[in-house]
């Protein structure tokens with residue numbers, strides 16, 4: 001299958017973290033405005049990441065978040081990302097992003113979300129041939145009150161945006177925190193009619209994953225370590241099959257995440 005063929009066929013993109021989908025061009029453009037050293041640091045981290053592990057990925061996000069610490073940058077990123085996916089012939093795109101504030105830059109979680117929604121709306125007005133939806137992400141290191149705030153925002157903006165915001169994502173460095181503490185908030189989100197996309201079993205975490213699967217999420221992010229051969233269990237595989245929960249994965253990252261899978265042993 002040629003790259004050209006892959007580009008030409010119409011596609012759906014269901015696993016696009018906004019700050020994980022930025023092209024080099026956009027990073028360069030934003031870093032040059034803010035601090036050109038950030039671009040060089042990003043370039044070095046990406047080159048290192050090519051031979052690294054999943055841990056490098058989270059180092060890269062820390063750098064990107066320094067560049068995307070203001071509402072204008074968030075708008076630019078969302079606008080560029082949508083155009084780039086559209087140019088790759090993606091017809092349905094689900095963006096997910098963790099609302100952040102940066103008081104010194106005048107950015108609030110609300111202005112963050114509204115910047116993304118404005119970019120989606122502007123692309124729609126340009127008649128770009130792509131449908132874009134948004135999930136608001138909870139970082140697994142967040143406490144219950146932050147997670148609840150995100151769910152409240154998702155519900156509010158689901159209504160205000162006329163259905164552009166479709167649900168809630170749970171993501172973040174899988175070697176940090178315990179997602180089980182967030183179960184009550186995620187269950188509540190589901191009761192409020194929000195869709196749930198949960199990153200699960202990116203590293204072996206049988207007990208945590210068992211508990212999270214009881215929520216019966218609409219989608220699982222990665223799930224690389226569900227299988228017993230990768231540190232999971234047959235029970236986890238059976239539950240996913242029984243409820244027909246789709247796995248939404250990124251092939252290159254999944255290869256990376258299998259490397260530390262054998263060394264991480266949380267919650268076991």
Ligand SMILES: CNc1ncnc2c1ncn2[C@@H]1O[C@H](COP(=O)(O)O)[C@@H](O)[C@H]1O
Pocket residue numbers: 017018019020054057061096097098099137139171172173174199202253
């Ligand atoms: C490698 N697999 C992964 N596993 C878990 N979480 C991931 C991820 N890749 C990305 N993120 C989550 O997405 C954020 C960046 O985009 P936003 O700032 O939200 O737009 C990261 O900080 C992390 O929380």
